Amino acid sequence: MMRRVSTSLANNDVQYNLRMQESKANKMNNQMGSQRKIQDLRDDPLAAGHLVRYQSYLTRVERFEQNAKTLTDQYSVSEGYIRHSLDVMHRVRELAVAGANGVYTKDDMQNMASEVNELLKELVTSANAVGPDGTALFAGTRTKNTAFEIELGPVPGSGDALITDVRYKGSLNQNDIEIDEKAYMNLNRTGNSIFWAEEQTLFADRDASAYQVKSDSVINIDGKDIKLKAGDNVYSIISKINNSGAAVKAQLDPVTNGLNLRTTDARQLWLQDKKGSALFDLGLIKDASQRPPYNLGAAAQVSGGSLFDTVIAFRDALLRGDQESIGGRVLGSLDSGVGNLTRRIAETGAQYERAQVAISRSQTNNLNTNAMIAREGDLDITKGITDMKMLDYVKQATLSTAAKLYNTSLLNYIK
Template sequence: MRRISTEMPANDMRFSMGNRDFRMSEVQKSIGNQSRLNSLRDDPIAASRATRLQSSTFRLNRFDKNIQFARGQYAVTEGYLQESVSIMQRVRELAVQGGHGTYAKEDLQMMAVEVNELLKELVSVGNAVDGESKSLFGGDVTGSRPFTASESRVAGINGTVITNVRYNGSIGEKQAEVSEGTTVSVNIPGNRLFWAEQQQIYSSVNSSGFTVEQDSQITIDGIDIALKAGDSVQDVISKINSSDASVKGSLDPVTNSIVLTSTEPHQIWLDEKADSTVLKDLGLISERGSRPPENLHEDVRVSGGSLFDMVMQLRDNLLKGDYESIGSGGIRGIDSGLNNLMTGLSKLGAMDNRIVMTSSRIGAEIEENTRIYSQAVDVDMTEAALELKMLEVTQKAAYSSASKILQPKLMDFLR
């Protein structure tokens, strides 16, 4: 049963007008914020959905930024690789001219001087940095120069010249996340791009009676290969050949020593876990504890050089006047290096095409998320304006009615 008193009409009227004022305030907030969700209680389901959409859009925007960063790295890298191609094409022209056998020794020396200058520029390109002063070709070691050039004197040319170029970077690749759970490499290590020939590493240790003493793990080009106790050298070779490493193993039929050959031009990196001695026992790496590639055993024989090696050999052969070496092996090595550079450019192009398609898909997802979010959150301005106007009219009517309906008070009779 409801209790009736003289205060009830006034309380009811104040309650109704308070609700109306609150609703007017909410509509005004919605118009000001251009959102119909001023608090979670306005529409919990829509608010939850909007939060998920915001989180998804934030991740997609982050992926898109990573894609733009990767594309920027690809563009800068491509520019330097194009310059390297131009350098090597000029080196090849000089090799062809020098190998004709029609030039005098003085002419060959002049060619050697130009080749030496091209070599300096090639080393400079190998040590190129991006806009943040991080090396482009050092793998995931970006704070130092990936290539160190050593100089000494060479007969036939004044002063010191570059006689050795050592790679100091890593074989790791910087990664960028471009979609949920998907990463792409944003660089290619210099000991792959600036390599000319397939490398071969010949051990000098007879491994005919070799067996793995305990369960071990070796690493070739960053790929871990598990070995079991009792594995023979043939088992080791088989596991190397079936791994993802771009290296194949074989046994020298004369010396019974293991031979590792890269399946594509690059520098082979060998390492093993601290408790493993397999590569040491096979005579491939030393026990000095150096990091790759400086950890090769002192008795191994290595063939297959870098772009820098090819250019240095051409320069030295030009200085010697060795026409045969200039025109045969010299051009062959330069062509191999040029082909590897072109392969690197093709790989960059393929990587860029992939993330362009990913960027297009992400852009469409962001647009769709924005549309759905707008449907869930945005206020209909026309509807809100009409509702606000209606509330204003009813508010004025309510105030007018209240002034007439509310009963007189004692103070009204004391005027």
């Protein structure tokens, strides 16, 4: 009886193992080429999930670092202009001290007024400064507009048209930039607080003792929305304003029973009826069609002005030869303005230092996150080389075994 002997089974086994070795070698080659151990999500689902989260966080950290660097640039430029303004105000104060001592003639004081007028122009130039990116530094979020607008007109004692008023045309809003998870810093600066000389006070002329809010309303004071309920009386309104966090305090005038508002530091009052007409009814502002900050009630009295108001008053007093005004209110207002500029420089410097700390923190987080990404996703080159060599040895052994198997033919079984 003849018996048929087949070698197909051994051949299939050899071919299968060779294809498996080639697949593993190809995967290892891809890992070595990309230096990443995860080529597909199924390679290590848990590590792949961690890796996606780490890479997403790394992108945010890099954005935080860039935001903080942008802030430091902005603060550096802003601080330079504020310091320059402070130098201008120091010179103006020196002239005010000299003009108040009573030893100069009227002609001498008029000559001094010429220098003060030029210093006023330089102060306006600093307030309207534009940053390297072409945006206004002190206009709030209205960065494409000029922060302050000047008005020219005749002034007694001068034959030329001089600056008679400087009005803030920016906004009270500021752009927040994220420097860490849910941590923000302000990018823009508002000129009506930096270039202000005194605390501003608004005295309403209407008796508010019996006032009640007609319907649910929303008023905006210094950028803070304050909700009023129908039936709220003046004392409830005062309490809500004082507890709103706005840099403004309210009180009822003991003589006129009118509602008085006063800023807590040198800044301009910013009032608006966003819903209803509570502030208009109390005589604090004009109708809602008027935009702040120059919408204060016509009958209301206002005290406390800007640095420009102070310098203009000083210049005009010099032109009149009014030494008494210079030595009194003008000099006091100049001192207040210098103090405010000094505080603003300190604030800007503190913000700059915080931004620098944020940069350092982001750089540290960047290194730590990269280490996590490397742990989860990077290939261990030493292990990779070892595995490659092992795969090569296995392949050579498989080929050697196959060669010995193929040396056997049917003739070896014929007896």
